[in-house]
Structures are given as structure tokens and as C-alpha cells.
Amino acid sequence: MELGKNKKLTYLLICAVVAVWGIILYRVLFNNSDDDYQIKAQPVAKKNEPYDQYESKRDTFRLALNYKDPFTGIAEAPAKPVETGAKPTNFVPAPFRPPINWEVIKYRGYVINPQTKKVVSIVEINGKERMLAEGEFLEGVKLLKNKKDSILVYWQGKQKHIKQ
Numbered sequence: 001m002e003l004g005k006n007k008k009l010t011y012l013l014i015c016a017v018v019a020v021w022g023i024i025l026y027r028v029l030f031n032n033s034d035d036d037y038q039i040k041a042q043p044v045a046k047k048n049e050p051y052d053q054y055e056s057k058r059d060t061f062r063l064a065l066n067y068k069d070p071f072t073g074i075a076e077a078p079a080k081p082v083e084t085g086a087k088p089t090n091f092v093p094a095p096f097r098p099p100i101n102w103e104v105i106k107y108r109g110y111v112i113n114p115q116t117k118k119v120v121s122i123v124e125i126n127g128k129e130r131m132l133a134e135g136e137f138l139e140g141v142k143l144l145k146n147k148k149d150s151i152l153v154y155w156q157g158k159q160k161h162i163k164q
Helices: 002-030
Strands: 105-112 119-125 128-132 141-146 150-155 158-163
Touching: 105 150, 105 158, 119 141, 119 150
Parallel strands: none
Antiparallel strands: 105 119, 119 128, 141 150, 150 158
């Protein structure tokens, strides 16, 4: 009968699985050799460089473009070396803008108009409190979007969500 042969094969496979797991557990639990896991680091002497002299060095490199094109198999002529680090001649620094103080804008809450069902926000800007609908201005601040937990405002070229 074939049934006896399948039992023998099953027992053989069970023994093999137990043996493999036994070897794995033995190596994990009883192998106390820390030599395999040690990191051998050597101290590196670090040269402290002043910050103001960092930009005086030019970073130059060359791209090695002497490999064959993978599609045509033809090697291309080497390109001219590319240098970086030089400032462009048409560089104009952007004017300095102080950071925007968003703390002068405070969202105090909202009111729903029962007739029109529109949300009107209560906003305080520089101590002046007023009810604003979407698209209205107060002290140069435009209310873009009314939400129940926050408002989206536009001021000095920037947008920000102000939470209650």
C-alpha cells in the first residue's frame, strides 16, 4: 500500500524540519561569539575649517563620458570638462524680506447666517475684530476660505491656515 510510504515520508520530513530549527535555535541562543558583530572603527583626524573660508574653495570635477551608447554601441567623443563652484555673472541677490508675523491674525470663531446659510468668520487683526465673509479684506488681509475649525488667509503674498 502507498499509505505506509507516505507516513514514512511525513515522519522523515518532520525530523528534517525539527533538525533545521534546532540548528537555528542553537546558533541564536548559544553562540556567544561577539567577534562577528564588533565594529572596528578607527578615529579620523578632522580638520576644523573656518566658515568664512568655505566658499573660497572651488569644487571641480570631470564627468567620464567615454562609455558606449547602450542602444547604438558607438562610443561618443569625450565632452569638455565641467567646472562648478563659480558664481553666475547675472546673479542678483533677492531683496531681504523680514518674516511675516502671523500672530497678529487671530481666528475667534464663526457664525452661520440662518437666512443665507453662509459661514461668516470672526477675525481679529491688530486688535480690530470684525466679521468677514470669503473674499473680504481687513487691514490688508484677505479671507480666502471659511472653515469651521480654521480660516485660510492671504497676506503679504503668502497664504496660511489660521486655527481657532
